[in-house]
Amino acid sequence: MEESPLLATQALIEIAPTPKSKPRLEKKESSGMMLKAAVPIFEDNGNFVGVLLAGVLLNRNFEIVDKIKEIVHEGEIYKGNEIGTATIFQNDLRISTNVKNQDGTRAIGTLVSEEVYDEVLNRGRRYVGEAFVVNAWYLSAYEPIRDINNDIIGILYVGILKKPFDDILRNTLITFLGIALGGIVLIIFIAVYLAKRISIPLRKIEESAKRIAQGDYYQEVKVKAPREIEYLASSLNQMAKELDKEKKELEKWGATLEVKVQERTEEIRKIHAQLFRSEKLASLGKLAAGVAHEINNPLTGILTNSSLLLDDLDKNDPRREDVDVIVKETIRCREIVKRLLDFARQTKPQKQLININAIIENIILLIRNQTSFRNINIQKNLINDIPEIMADKDQIQQVFINIIINASEAMSKGGLLTIESKLSTNKETILISFADTGPGIPEEIKDKIFDPFVTTKEQGTGLGLSISYGIIEQHGGEISMESKRGEGTTFIIQLPVNSLEGE
Numbered sequence: 001m002e003e004s005p006l007l008a009t010q011a012l013i014e015i016a017p018t019p020k021s022k023p024r025l026e027k028k029e030s031s032g033m034m035l036k037a038a039v040p041i042f043e044d045n046g047n048f049v050g051v052l053l054a055g056v057l058l059n060r061n062f063e064i065v066d067k068i069k070e071i072v073h074e075g076e077i078y079k080g081n082e083i084g085t086a087t088i089f090q091n092d093l094r095i096s097t098n099v100k101n102q103d104g105t106r107a108i109g110t111l112v113s114e115e116v117y118d119e120v121l122n123r124g125r126r127y128v129g130e131a132f133v134v135n136a137w138y139l140s141a142y143e144p145i146r147d148i149n150n151d152i153i154g155i156l157y158v159g160i161l162k163k164p165f166d167d168i169l170r171n172t173l174i175t176f177l178g179i180a181l182g183g184i185v186l187i188i189f190i191a192v193y194l195a196k197r198i199s200i201p202l203r204k205i206e207e208s209a210k211r212i213a214q215g216d217y218y219q220e221v222k223v224k225a226p227r228e229i230e231y232l233a234s235s236l237n238q239m240a241k242e243l244d245k246e247k248k249e250l251e252k253w254g255a256t257l258e259v260k261v262q263e264r265t266e267e268i269r270k271i272h273a274q275l276f277r278s279e280k281l282a283s284l285g286k287l288a289a290g291v292a293h294e295i296n297n298p299l300t301g302i303l304t305n306s307s308l309l310l311d312d313l314d315k316n317d318p319r320r321e322d323v324d325v326i327v328k329e330t331i332r333c334r335e336i337v338k339r340l341l342d343f344a345r346q347t348k349p350q351k352q353l354i355n356i357n358a359i360i361e362n363i364i365l366l367i368r369n370q371t372s373f374r375n376i377n378i379q380k381n382l383i384n385d386i387p388e389i390m391a392d393k394d395q396i397q398q399v400f401i402n403i404i405i406n407a408s409e410a411m412s413k414g415g416l417l418t419i420e421s422k423l424s425t426n427k428e429t430i431l432i433s434f435a436d437t438g439p440g441i442p443e444e445i446k447d448k449i450f451d452p453f454v455t456t457k458e459q460g461t462g463l464g465l466s467i468s469y470g471i472i473e474q475h476g477g478e479i480s481m482e483s484k485r486g487e488g489t490t491f492i493i494q495l496p497v498n499s500l501e502g503e
């Protein structure tokens with residue numbers, strides 16, 4: 001008041017209650033805080049004459065705080081709030097500040113919080129921390145202001161709005177969370193993609209491989225996957241196919257093997273039978289030749305004498321009939337002996353170049369008009385240009401006749417005899433077949449039809465086929481028979497074309 005009433009009003013501050021401040025009894029503060037300076041004054045000669053004393057009242061003097069704000073924060077504003085603030089406290093009372101009230105006026109008259117009060121004013125220590133200033137949080141620092149006696153008389157406060165940091169923190173957090181979330185989503189997508197593209201196809205391949213291992217080769221895995229996996233699948237398919245093929249081949253081979261074994265066995269059996277028959281025929285031949293020779297002479301005697309006896313007997317003599325039987329049966333015996341000798345003789349064939357077709361034609365001419373062939377149709381399918389072969393004409397003719405007569409005897413009630421000649425595909429063999437439509441060969445003699453003395457005929461010797469067998473064998477050929485009961489019989493003779501070698 002003494003200096004200037006203006007200073008008194010400038011210093012007078014109404015105390016506004018602040019929620020966190022220490023309670024104050026007074027309602028007003030009438031004292032002020034001054035920034036003072038004293039300078040000695042000297043005369044020109046250097047004599048000290050006095051002191052220049054100057055002071056600035058800090059109450060409601062915003063020059064310092066605004067300067068701080070300007071220098072430090074360049075007056076930046078963040079979302080309507082000052083970013084940086086500065087305050088000068090006289091003791092705990094805000095006397096100069098740029099912290100604003102809600103209404104935008106400077107927050108003069110408010111009090112410092114109790115916490116800061118204790119730390120700075122009571123203990124004389126700097127306070128650094130978060131502080132709620134008027135209406136927002138600030139990162140703040142409170143520094144004690146001391147007078148010339150080093151007594152604490154107030155506080156210098158600077159603060160920086162916490163919101164930007166919070167926002168940065170929050171934004172960072174949100175960004176981080178966003179990235180993390182994006183990452184998780186991405187990982188899920190990658191996992192699903194990998195599963196679809198790799199795991200699922202691989203599982204399919206695995207299952208297929210298992211089934212193949214269990215022997216199910218009809219597998220085709222179709223996968224949409226990276227190339228390597230598709231290669232894997234197609235290799236597996238290929239493998240299954242190959243395995244299937246191999247398996248089938250093996251099975252086929254197994255089946256044919258069985259057939260082949262059967263065929264071989266049958267062949268061996270036939271060869272055995274042939275060998276056996278040949279041996280038997282040979283020894284039988286010797287025996288028969290001996291017997292026949294021995295019997296021939298007595299037979300001639302019987303025949304001569306019985307014929308003479310028959311001539312001597314009177315025409316009406318009742319004994320004539322009996323003697324006639326003796327003569328006839330003896331003739332039959334001689335016939336048998338002759339055949340036996342034929343069979344036993346096994347003469348070496350007198351080979352010459354002969355035409356098989358010509359022999360057949362000749363025989364047909366001979367037999368056609370015989371009574372036993374009256375009801376039999378003869379059909380011939382003879383190959384043109386049949387190669388001539390080296391063979392004994394009489395013997396071959398005898399074989400054909402034997403077979404033809406057998407056929408006619410089998411078809412006593414009529415039928416068809418088909419005679420065929422042809423060349424084998426390799427042109428090395430002539431095939432001659434005689435097929436009749438008779439009753440077929442009885443099952444019980446089928447296997448021994450070429451053995452001597454096998455006959456079903458009353459008047460038969462059973463030597464016809466065994467003689468034929470021997471002849472064909474001597475010509476290096478083969479004779480075989482196919483017969484079906486009730487359907488007919490076919491005899492097939494194979495003769496080698498180049499039988500010159502047999503000479």
Ligand SMILES: Nc1ncnc2c1ncn2[C@@H]1O[C@H](COP(=O)(O)OP(=O)(O)OP(=O)(O)O)[C@@H](O)[C@H]1O
Binds near residue numbers: 454455456
């Ligand atoms: N075409 C045929 N059809 C049916 N059976 C046949 C035929 N050919 C031969 N046979 C049977 O084979 C048997 C033996 O024939 P093979 O010619 O060797 O003697 P055979 O005819 O009985 O007597 P032989 O020829 O000495 O007069 C015959 O008794 C007959 O039972």
Ligand SMILES: [Mg+2]
Binds near residue numbers: 402464465
């Ligand atoms: Mg016969």
